[in-house]
Amino acid sequence: MKQPVSLIRLLSLQILTLFVVLAVGSGVLVVYGLNETFKKESANLKTTLLNEQKALLQEEVYRALDYVRVEHSRIIRFAKEELLRESLQLHSMIESAYFSLDRETLRAGYVDAFLLQIVRAYNTHSFVEFAITSTEGVGIFHPKDLHYEGNDLRDLRDHQQTRVVNEELGMIAISDGGYLSTFWKDGEEVRQKITFIKRFDVKNWYFTASIYLDEFSKKIDKNLFEHLSSRRFGGREEGHFFINSFEGDLIISNGKVFNPRPNVWDMADANGIKVVQENSRIAQENEAGGFATYAWEDENGKLFSKVSFVAKIPHRDMFIGAEVNLDYIDAIIAKQRTLLENQITERIMMIIAIFILAVIVLLLFVAYLARRTKTNIQLFFNTFKNAANEQVEIPENALSFSEFQLLADGANRLIGKLKRQQQEAYYSASHDYLTGLPNRLLFYDRLELAIGNAKRAQDKIAIVFMDLDHFKRINDTLGHDIGDEVLVQVSKRLSKVIRETDTLARIGGDEFVFILTNIPKDEIVHEMINRMIRVVNKPLHVKKQTIRVGCSLGIAFYPEDGTDSDTLYKNADIAMYEAKSKGRNNFQCFNAKMEASLHGLLQLEQEISKGIKAGEFELYYQPKIKTDNGLIVGAEALLRWNHPTRGVLSPDAFIGVAEGSWLIYPLGEWVLENALSQLLRWQKRGWNLTVAINLSVKQIENPHFIDAVGASLRRFGVSPHLVEFEITESFSAENEQNIQALHQLKALGVHIAIDDFGTGYSSLSYLNKLPIDTIKIDRSFITHMLEHEDRLALVKVILQTAKILNLQTVAEGVESKEELEMLQYLGCCCFQGFYFSKPVPLPRFNSLVLGNQ
Structure with missing residues (x-):
């Protein structure tokens, strides 16, 4: 007969075996977890350190570019001073010559030739380029462009499609003269020209004195390059700037200004990458600049990496970059690995000690438990073996001992309760x-x-x-x-x-x-x-x-x-x-078409979500211009999606899907954060510009939106009155919660504007309910308003209504000078439109502001 096995001993052995397995498994998991954590933390640390270095490089290059722009503004001031001095001197000479002529000479008809001869002689001895045009726009004297003489020049346009002579005529129509900035293409290069216009009343002429700005830039390049070559940055002060021309000439490197400038166009790194050629490509293809990483070999033959950020220098045929070494990142990772190995050794020793102690305690506990339960289990088994099936009540009269009868009574009540609980659980579960x-x-x-x-x-x-x-x-x-x-x-x-x-x-x-x-x-x-x-x-x-x-x-x-x-x-x-x-x-x-449509929407939602995480979204800025003086007073921040396969997408392609899902919230938060961050940078530059941000109704309905706006305003520390939120005219003025949210938003100090005004169902009561500061007249009324009396009448009514309600007005979609002049006449405050500029990336907008000052 087979020897029976003791249940207590078997359970004890199983518990001990399970404990050993768990202990060994736990140790393996701990070591594995530490190793995996090290891998992740090392990768994250490496990424963080690299991103920090990249951010530092980008910030330093942008700071250097700001310095270059400031120096460039000095060029404009010096150029204007030179133009004014030369123009006044020539004007004085011509005026004196004219009034010194006697009446017979004046009647003889040689005056024009005489005066032009004086201008021609003066022009040959001055570095300033002089020209003369009649007040009817006909060329009189243009020595460098002889085909202009005798022709109507009012449609003459520069590289930016500015009607130059029309602008000059408009300037002398309201004053004695002034300055004009234009851009002309010279081969593949676009050059900025500054012109001073001076009226010559006695002949119905006006003089123009012009000079290209790049001719002045050479005067301050020496100090500029020496300043940038001496700059150092980074934790170890090893970061420095370098400047190359787009043809490969080396201007600044390693703290030295090169004169003459060697050509390093074919310089390659340890992997054979043409470094200067790659940097030149990045700077020319990326308006905001870009990063590059290279491998170099030191004097001992050891490879190390460098990361650089390069960007094009405005108004120069060259690019600037900043670079730092990355060898210290590997040193930090190696130090962490040594610390991890020590930590793993300590953990293993601790686990072994705990395991030995636990085994001893477990053995003592099992022995005690076995002794106390062996008799009780045997008695309990003999008494209740016939009531072992689930939910079968124990017959109390079959038990001989009152203690077991009490136990059976309790067990029967428990079984009854379990039956009811099962019924209730089934109902609750279903x-x-x-x-x-x-x-x-x-x-x-x-x-x-x-x-x-x-x-x-x-x-x-x-x-x-x-x-x-x-x-x-x-x-x-x-x-x-x-x-x-x-x-x-x-x-x-x-x-x-x-x-x-x-x-x-x-x-x-x-x-x-x-x-x-x-x-x-x-x-x-x-x-x-x-x-x-x-x-x-x-x-x-x-x-x-x-x-x-x-x-x-x-x-x-x-x-x-x-x-x-x-x-x-x-x-x-x-x-x-x-x-x-x-x-x-x-x-x-x-029907089957619904499934395909829903699949497309879900796919676009996934792409938007990935695009937010991947940084594919960008803000473009469209200038807002004062109608009376042409100054840039603000910008409307407009969202663009740099889609990896479909190119740059406007909001029409994706904003509807975002509003139909939760994605409008992180997308709106991204726009708010980036717009306020840029506004802070403008304030630090001393630019008193406003920024307009478009709002979705879903954002306003979000109960946390107002608190989020207030927190962002406080975090960036920008002036709230420079922030304007735009709502569409379709905003429901009947929803009391939405109206209350707008009043709370207004209480933060920001401005609120109605966009696309006139296309919906607005009324005076609508305007009276909402805390509005500005009305933006929809482009559909501005376009061709001079050819359609009904559109012009509607624009007049909107402007008069805004004036009565003490609201600011902005005309959208202004595309011609005639439309702008009509808006000036009607008293419109500001305008936006392609006549001045379409929405542009940030660097281009900053350039527009600099040229507008």
């Missing part, structure tokens, strides 16, 4: 806790049963997916208690609409699903759904609140739209989303 309706689990069971019955009887069934419209607003504005009561009342109403053979289930939130069986024709389902919409639309009275809700429904039929539960459920859900996209509070039947 029904919704709030409404008492079947939940998702029971719904799927009944759907599988309905599909099986329909398949056998060759019947038709319908799955209806219902979602309450804008239910989140009820929870956010009135509270979840009222929201729960709304769900209870709606479920009671819907339960009265369906038949006894149908199923109504709540599968979560404000989502309900119906199983409609025995459907002879589709019209019956349509009638039932129309009844559902009507009962949901009836006003609800909850805690003295009258609430109206709508619902969107989607229908999928068996077997046309699917033969299994998952497919039918999914297709009904897709049809419901189609109903929402078509205005809500309606129903739609599933």
